[in-house]
Amino acid sequence: MPRKVRELIKELKKASFVNRGGKGSHKNFVHPKVTKPITISGKPSDDALDYQEKIAKLAIKESKK
Secondary structure, three states: OOOEHHHHHHHHHHOOOEEOOOOOOEEEEEOOOOOOOEEEEOOOOOEOOHHHHHHHHHHHHHHOO
């Protein structure tokens, strides 16, 4: 069963990412050690898409370097 968007957001915030806002259901997260902002779209109750989980995982890994 796929995780929810709210769970991805929770993980990003735990890794010190900051939500800098976005349009509509899009949220942009930035971190000083990550080169590109991470965009997560969807309502918090929506299922996270595979690519969203992948980019969140890679960004969290990059932030720990």
